[in-house]
Amino acid sequence: MAGIWRLEAYDDLDEAGRVSTGPLGTRPEGLLLYQPHGFMSVSMMPGDGPTAVADFMGYAGRWRIAGGQVVHEITVASHPHLVHSRQVRDAVLDGDVLTLEGTSYLHGRPVRRRLTWRRVPCSARPREDS
Template identity: 55%
Template sequence: MSAEEPVVGVWRLVSYVDLDESGKPTEGPLGPSPTGLLIYQAGGHMSVSMMRGDHRTAPAGTTHFMGYAGTWRLDAGQVRHAVSVSAHAFQVGTELVRDWELEGDLLTLRGTAVLAGRTQPRVLTWQRVHPA
C-alpha cells in the first residue's frame, strides 16, 4: 500500500469552520451548513468544490462558492495541493498546504487563509463517499 492510498477517493464535506484566537470553532466563510466534494485521484490529480448550503437565502456579498483543482501529494503529515485552476485567481500557481488526519472515514484538513493581512486558521472535515 502506498502512502497516498488512504486519502484517494471521493469525500463529502461535513464541516468547514474558522478558529478564533482561543482555538474555538466559529462559522466559516461558507456559512453554517456548507456542502462540497473533494476528489483525490490515484494518479495525483485533485479537485475540490464547495458552496454554501443556504446559497438561495444567504445575505448579499457573502461567499457562495469556493473551488480549485490541480495536483496533490502527501509530505510528512501534510497534503500539498498545487493549484492549476481556481475560483480565486490569486491561488493559481500556488501550493496550498494542509495538515491532515484520517480517523476511519473522516478526513480532517487544517490550514490557514490570509485575510486582511492576518492569518485565519481553518478546519475542514470530510467523510469518505463509498461507491453505490
C-alpha cells in the same frame, strides 16, 4: 486518501482554539476528489439558502502527501490569487473522516480553518453502463 469526499463542516478557529462558523455558513456543501494518480479537485459553496457565483469556491491541480500534511499544487481556480499557488494542510485521516487544517490570510490577518470531510462510499457512486 484517494477517493471522493463530501464536506461536513468548514470552521474557523481562533488563537485559543475556539470554533466559529466558517465562510460557507452552517451547512456547507462540497466535494473533494483525490485521484490515485495525483490529480485533485475541490468545489464548495454555502448550503443554506440561495448562493451567488461569488460564494462558490473551487480549484484543481495536483496533490501529494508530505509527512502529516497534504499539499495541493493548484493549476486552475475560481479565485485568481490561488492559481499556481501551493496550499499546505495538516491532514488527519480517521476511518472515513478526513480533517484538513490550514492557515488562510484575510485582509493580511491569519485565519486558521478546519474542513471536515466524509468519504463517499463506493455504493453511492453511479455505475457505468456497459
